[in-house]
Amino acid sequence: MLLNDLPGSFCPYTFHMHRRDFMFGAAAALAGRRAWAWQAAEAELVVINARVYTMDQAVPRAEAFAVTGGRFAAVGSNDAIRRLIGKGTQTIDAKQMAIVPGFIDTHNHAGGTTLLYEVLVGNPFEVEFVTIASIIEKLREKAKQTPAGMWVEGFFHDDTKLKDKRPLNVRDLDQVSTEHPVVVQHRGGHTSFYNSKAFELAGVTKATPNPDGGTFDKDADGNLNGRVTDRARSAMGRAGRRPSFTPEQNAQRSRDGLAHISKQFVRYGLTTVHHSGGDLAALRDIRTRGDLHHRVCYEASNPDSWIANGIKSGDGDEWIRYGSTTEHTVDGSFSERTMAMSVPYKGIDPPYKGNVTETQDTLNTWVERVHRGGIQVNCHANGDVAIDMYLTALERAQKLAPRANARPKITHCTLINDDLIRRIKALDAVPAMFTTYAYYNTDKFPFYGEDLMKRSMAFRTMLDAGIHAAAGSDFSPGPFAPLMGIQGMVTRTGWDGTTWGANQRVSVDEAIRINTLNGAYAAGEERVKGSIAAGKLADFVMLGDDPHTVKPDKIKDIQIVRTVVGGTTRYQS
C-alpha cells in the first residue's frame, strides 16, 4: 500500500540539485554578473511580465519566475529570470496578469461519482434557486427507469435555495412515487427528506422515538414531515433495495468520477485537495492513465488499517500523500442547523441546542489511539460544545503521548470563543474552515443571528491569534471555488447582499494565504508547497484580473486563465 514505487515519485537528490543551481544563479544575479552557470541552469519554463503574489514573506512580490524539474528554480525580476531562457525553454508572457500559488482545499469529499452518475436537484458549483416542482420532475424521470421498491435518490438539495420559500416535505416526495422509497439528500450531508414509502419500509411512524444524536421531524399536527436529521437516518438507510454493481463496474465508476472531478478542480484553480477518504486504488489508476490533474492529500476513513500496516501521515509522494484521518464526527451541521452549541437555536420549541453525535469517553479513546499511531487526528467539530469536547480529547492525548508537530486538524471549527482560541493555539491545531459559506450560505445566517456570526468562520480572530487557519470547502456541502471563498472572506457579504460578522473580514492577501500556504501547513507540507519560492513544487494559477484591485464583490468572477501543477499546464481557459 505504500506509494513510493509509483512513477514520478519525489526524488530528494533532484530537488537539491535544482535548489543549488538556483541559489548560485540568484547570488550571481544580485551581483549583476553573467555567470557560466546560467547555461547549466537553463529553465524548462519561464513566466515573465507577471504580477506574482508569492505568499513568500521574504519576497512577497515578483515579476517573473523560472521552473525546472517541476519546481520553481528562481523567482525575481524580469531581467534576472530572462537570463534563464535557453533553446528548450517554454516562455509565457503573462502580460501583467496576477499569479498566485495553486489553491489548496483542505476539506473536500471529492464526490465525482455523484456528479457524474446521480440526479442533481441543486447546483453543486454556484448559487442557483430551483423549484420544488423541478425536484419532483427530475426524480419522477428517475423513478420511471427504476424498479419498484428500489431507492430513487436526489443529491445537492439546499433547503434555502428554493424559489417556493418553504421546505420540501413528505407530500412533495409522495408525488414522485408511492411505490419507490424516495430520498432527497441535503448537500450538507446531515439531513435527508423522505417520502411515505421510505418511512413505511423503514418501519418508522410518528410514534417512533428519536434516537440519540438525531431526529424524525414532525409538522404542526405531530405527523412526520419528511425531514430526518443526523443519526436518525441510519434507520431509514436500512430499508429498500439499491442498485448493485459488480466490483469492476464500481471501480470504473470511481475512476471516471475522480477523473471528472479532477478536471473541475483545476478549472477552478485548485492544485491540491485533501480527499476525505474515497477509492485510493481508483486514484492510483487515474494517476497512471494521466487523468489526475491535482495533487491529493488522502485521508484515512479507517486509520486502524494504516496503524496495522505501519502507514503514517506524510507517507506517500508529492501526488498522492497520506494525510490525516477523515473527519471523525462529533456534532451536526452548520448549514443544516444541527451543530452542537452552548446556546439554544432561535425560535425552536422545545429548546434545541443541536446534536452531539459522540460521547466524550468514546472520543477520548479514538483520539488517543490515532494520535499514538502517528496519524494526524481529524475531527468534525462545528459548534462550540463539540470543539470543546474535541480539544479536551486532544489535550488528554498530547499529555499521555506528547508529539511535536502533531497539528491535529479541526474540520469546520465554526463557532469559537476566547477560551477555545487559546486552546487551539496551544495545541497548534489546524482549523479547516468553511470558505465559500460566507458568500453562498448567507441565507442560513439568520438562523444564528449576528452575535453568533461574529464568532463563526472566525478567520480574523484565528489569524490574529497566530493560528494557521486553512480553507476547507467541505464540498459537497459548500461549493469549492477558491475565488468565491476569498470574496466571502474579504467581504463577509453574501449572494443576497447581506453582510454578517464583518469583524471577521481578512485582507485579500490574507485570504490568499489561507487558501495556499496555510493549506500546506495543515498537512505539514509548507516546505514543499503553498508559496512561489525556489525549491517548491511549481503549482500556480494565472488570473484574468487582480483580486487586489478588482471590486471585492467581483473577485469570484475573476477568470482562471491557467492552472499549472508541477510546471505542467493542467487547465487553460
Ligand SMILES: [Zn+2]
Ligand atoms: Zn465534511
